[in-house]
Amino acid sequence: MSRFLSNDFINKDPRAKLTVAKLANIGDLVAPTAEYLTATGLIELTVTAGCVITIGSTGVFKTDATILSAGNLDAGSVFTVGKDYYVYICDPGSEDLDEVYKISLNSTYPDGYDAETSRKIGGFHYGRVRQVNSKLIPINTAGVEKGSGWESNVASGIVPRSVWTTKHRPKCSPEGMVYAGGGLWVDIYIASSNGVGGVKSAYGTTPLTGTEGHNSYGFIDLGLKSGKRLLSYSEWQQAAYGSPQGADGNNTNAWAATSNTARTTTGKVANAVSAIGCVDCVGNVWEWLDELSYRHDGTQSWGWKDVLGAGNGQVYTEGTYGLVRLIAGGSWLDGVVAGCRAVYCDYCPWYVRAGSGARFGCDSL
Structure with missing residues (x-):
């Protein structure tokens, strides 16, 4: 992770200054892929590298590939089955510090931050996950397609297809939904x-x-x-x-x-x-x-x-x-x-x- 821009006040004419506030006001979220958040494990997400994200008028950040887990929760230490979580990128408030990621049950902003110092970049549902192979065929614990006991090969975790971003999501509210494709x-x-x-x-x-x-x-x-x-x-x-x-x-x-x-x-x-x-x-x-x-x-x-x-x-x-x-x-x-x-x-x-x-x-x- 890295702070993408910081202020430089060498120029004396304010109209010539490219400040963070100016760029934040005209910028958005630029990502190499619409699915810049992906589930990479039952209890972890990965942020795609190369996203440029503005936060309020306080900061512009460029992402590195970053793994998020329950350690990023703004409250508690474990995910709860049946809950919808939101992922935020936050500005810690110092030019010397890089972005902070928070996962929260709050749909507005995470604990410790506000609308000016955080930005919602996606979310996911934590629920039941059927184990499947790369062909989407259910497997048993031995990895056999529809093998003995496949029906019970289910775990609690981040539902992979429930992960959404601001660029990959349904037209309606995304809570409690999965992407079927097409x-x-x-x-x-x-x-x-x-x-x-x-x-x-x-x-x-x-x-x-x-x-x-x-x-x-x-x-x-x-x-x-x-x-x-x-x-x-x-x-x-x-x-x-x-x-x-x-x-x-x-x-x-x-x-x-x-x-x-x-x-x-x-x-x-x-x-x-x-x-x-x-x-x-x-x-x-x-x-x-x-x-x-x-x-x-x-x-x-x-x-x-x-x-x-x-x-x-x-x-x-x-x-x-x-x-x-x-x-x-x-x-x-x-x-x-x-x-x-x-x-x-x-x-x-x-x-x-x-x-x-x-x-x-x-x-x-």
């Missing part, structure tokens, strides 16, 4: 209430379902308020890939045992995590998708059906049911039916179903 970010957790009319992706929360009165249209509205959208079936499969199948007789790998009687909080089953870090894709609750199909059973009579809710118009269908929306993954009591490709093509989009929730996605900024 410009798509996906929620790590099934949607729960954010308390202000929208949704959040958070650990240890109760998933929203029809129990709270939501059908698929309601989830679409909730996503809108948070800058997110429902996933297509293929996008959902990418998120769920590598998640173990449910079982009839236990909840070891998914909350799906046939003896279960209700949904549970997100992240309760440690093994229920996909190759890219999405949790509870299999079991707990079905997830509404942004794909429609059609049912031709029931009374065959074309007509308008007043099923969309008061003030929302009506739907013209052939039969009693007609339009259906796909749900994926399986619920709390589906056993071996639940899996990373499981899909149910039966329910109308207006149906308020206690066993169906949603997982949202967002495009890259």
Whole structure:
């Protein structure tokens, strides 16, 4: 690490002086790659060398390759599962000192600094990490692809694809999301209430379902308020890939045992995590998708059906049911039916179903 610029007051005309304050006011963050923060271990990040970063009007710094860990926390000494952390570069306040990196649960600035002396450069989610090889195939502890015991080869750590920067992030708030690729970010957790009319992706929360009165249209509205959208079936499969199948007789790998009687909080089953870090894709609750199909059973009579809710118009269908929306993954009591490709093509989009929730996605900024 190094201080990139310092003040030199040799020039007497103030208009001719290239000061740190001037450069900071016109500068930004220049990086050799958009992903200038990467997870290089379960409990460490690496800052890419060669980034030029301004901090308020106090400093301009050029980064060296730097490893960050729990030692950079502004409070505490260990990371906590289920938490979103923010990474800051800070100016220690002396021309003789180089930049300081802090990792914090605070989303504004870290303890000991303020908005003028620190700058947020990214963040990550600390959660459950499925062990995979370079081909993204789940492996067991011996490194064998889908070898015996691969389902439980999960550790607590920085979720690699959750690491975001100011130049590599979703258009919405990045907390609790992973990058699936192709410009798509996906929620790590099934949607729960954010308390202000929208949704959040958070650990240890109760998933929203029809129990709270939501059908698929309601989830679409909730996503809108948070800058997110429902996933297509293929996008959902990418998120769920590598998640173990449910079982009839236990909840070891998914909350799906046939003896279960209700949904549970997100992240309760440690093994229920996909190759890219999405949790509870299999079991707990079905997830509404942004794909429609059609049912031709029931009374065959074309007509308008007043099923969309008061003030929302009506739907013209052939039969009693007609339009259906796909749900994926399986619920709390589906056993071996639940899996990373499981899909149910039966329910109308207006149906308020206690066993169906949603997982949202967002495009890259």
